[in-house]
Amino acid sequence: MGEAVDIPNIEGLKRIVVIGGGFAGFKFVRKINANLFQVVLIDKINYHQFQPLMYQVATAGLEPSSIAFPLRKAFKEHANFHFRTCRALNINASESIVETNIGKIHYDYLVIATGCDTNYFENNSLIDAVFGMKSISESILIRNRILLSLEQALNATSECELEKILNFVIVGGGPTGVELTGALSDIKKNILHKDYPELDLSKMNIHLIDSSTRLLSSMSEYASKKVLENFQKKGVIIHQNRAVVSYEDDCIKMDNGEEIYSQNVFWVAGVKANTINGLNNDVYMKGRLLVNEYNQVKGYENIYCIGDISLMINDQYPKGHPQVVQTALQMANNLAKNMNRVVKGNSKMKKFYYKDKGSLATISRNAAVADLGKLKFSGFIAWLLWLIIHMLYTTGLKNKIFVIINWAWNYFTYDTSLRLLILPKMSKIYKKLD
Numbered sequence: 004m005g006e007a008v009d010i011p012n013i014e015g016l017k018r019i020v021v022i023g024g025g026f027a028g029f030k031f032v033r034k035i036n037a038n039l040f041q042v043v044l045i046d047k048i049n050y051h052q053f054q055p056l057m058y059q060v061a062t063a064g065l066e067p068s069s070i071a072f073p074l075r076k077a078f079k080e081h082a083n084f085h086f087r088t089c090r091a092l093n094i095n096a097s098e099s100i101v102e103t104n105i106g107k108i109h110y111d112y113l114v115i116a117t118g119c120d121t122n123y124f125e126n127n128s129l130i131d132a133v134f135g136m137k138s139i140s141e142s143i144l145i146r147n148r149i150l151l152s153l154e155q156a157l158n159a160t161s162e163c164e165l166e167k168i169l170n171f172v173i174v175g176g177g178p179t180g181v182e183l184t185g186a187l188s189d190i191k192k193n194i195l196h197k198d199y200p201e202l203d204l205s206k207m208n209i210h211l212i213d214s215s216t217r218l219l220s221s222m223s224e225y226a227s228k229k230v231l232e233n234f235q236k237k238g239v240i241i242h243q244n245r246a247v248v249s250y251e252d253d254c255i256k257m258d259n260g261e262e263i264y265s266q267n268v269f270w271v272a273g274v275k276a277n278t279i280n281g282l283n284n285d286v287y288m289k290g291r292l293l294v295n296e297y298n299q300v301k302g303y304e305n306i307y308c309i310g311d312i313s314l315m316i317n318d319q320y321p322k323g324h325p326q327v328v329q330t331a332l333q334m335a336n337n338l339a340k341n342m343n344r345v346v347k348g349n350s351k352m353k354k355f356y357y358k359d360k361g362s363l364a365t366i367s368r369n370a371a372v373a374d375l376g377k378l379k380f381s382g383f384i385a386w387l388l389w390l391i392i393h394m395l396y397t398t399g400l401k402n403k404i405f406v407i408i409n410w411a412w413n414y415f416t417y418d419t420s421l422r423l424l425i426l427p428k429m430s431k432i433y434k435k436l437d
């Protein structure tokens with residue numbers, strides 16, 4: 004990481020380095036006044052990804068490019084903007100430098116927005132054995148796993164082998180796990196019999212394992228009840244209040260001793276911070292960075308942190324704000340406005356206040372659950388609302404149009420056209436990026 008990355012300073016402008024072009028970093032760059040700062044955005048991937056719709060890529064409902072937006076393209080009109088595809092490795096705060104795998108990058112202000120990754124809860128054996136869903140590439144991997152299993156099922160030579168191939172296990176009953184389960188049972192019911200008429204789909208089982216006492220435990224009891232009823236009707240096998248203790252030789256074991264044989268284990272059971280080392284020890288709490296009400300990292304004048312990786316503790320949110328899109332967007336918005344203000348000489352920063360806009364989750368085609376303050380409802384209207392909100396938040400006009408076309412097509416034809424097994428070959432060029 005030795006040499007400085009070649010990005011010339013712009014005279015008279017302070018440089019902001021933003022690590023991460025996810026929801027928080029992307030919004031921040033959009034909102035910061037490009038004429039008042041030089042902005043250097045770095046990310047280990049060169050596109051912004053829309054995580055809430057990843058489960059649709061994983062179940063062949065949307066194409067990957069509909070939920071990705073190239074970062075260079077997004078900011079091509081911005082003055083004084085630079086992007087580098089690289090991984091931030093460490094922060095040297097005494098020299099105001101971010102050390103990356105392509106070299107050192109100097110900053111006047113640093114904004115950390117690196118988000119979260121899948122949490123395997125220290126169970127390292129799971130990392131290579133199960134399938135996480137925190138990136139588009141992992142979503143494609145899940146799609147391939149599902150399609151490959153169905154192909155393999157046609158050639159199974161024993162009932163035992165067939166069971167392992169046709170058992171699909173989702174671990175995690177939060178919104179992501181529920182949406183993935185709902186979509187998988189939808190394609191089982193509406194689509195797979197067309198592609199695999201020789202297959203006895205009654206042998207395909209969808210298991211959902213959840214360690215809490217109710218599904219969607221971050222939402223209302225009403226939402227939990229509705230999702231439970233819906234899944235029970237569809238024949239999803241729910242293992243409530245159960246934790247996974249191991250997964251070896253295609254056998255998943257739960258804490259009550261129960262076992263499921265499956266080669267398809269999709270792990271959406273929690274997240275952990277993509278932490279960046281180098282700051283004082285008292286800044287870190289479980290990898291997240293403690294910030295004050297202005298998103299300023301504890302003890303640092305010129306380092307800020309927004310989105311999932313930040314931890315702002317106050318009376319209302321003693322465990323920090325929910326790690327959701329709205330928090331990331333609102334923090335980014337507030338910080339950018341504050342920095343625009345301060346640089347103009349009006350040094351008054353505004354504190355961050357979180358406005359909870361409610362929660363939505365789809366449970367199947369035509370049905371979703373919604374908690375909007377005191378208003379709780381489910382069914383078709385909730386699903387329409389979910390559709391509109393996700394379409395509005397999808398980045399880029401082309402993506403919005405493609406998403407609508409895909410959804411409309413899937414809805415009216417009970418079909419999706421993306422059941423493609425695209426298996427990339429490993430290439431030498433990937434190594435050089437890491």
Ligand SMILES: Cc1cc2nc3c(=O)[nH]c(=O)nc-3n(C[C@H](O)[C@H](O)[C@H](O)COP(=O)(O)OP(=O)(O)OC[C@H]3O[C@@H](n4cnc5c(N)ncnc54)[C@H](O)[C@@H]3O)c2cc1C
Nearest residue numbers: 023025026027046047054055091117118310311326327328
């Ligand atoms: C499958 C899934 C579904 C979800 N569904 C919903 C939903 O329906 N509603 C909702 O509100 N929330 C949802 N969430 C949560 C939501 O996506 C996050 O809260 C949100 O993405 C947080 O934004 P962020 O900017 O903090 O992090 P991210 O959007 O994750 O962005 C972090 C960025 O940092 C980059 N990065 C990380 N480490 C480094 C490094 N060392 N160097 C360089 N770059 C780095 C990453 O590549 C990434 O681009 C979902 C999450 C997942 C995974």
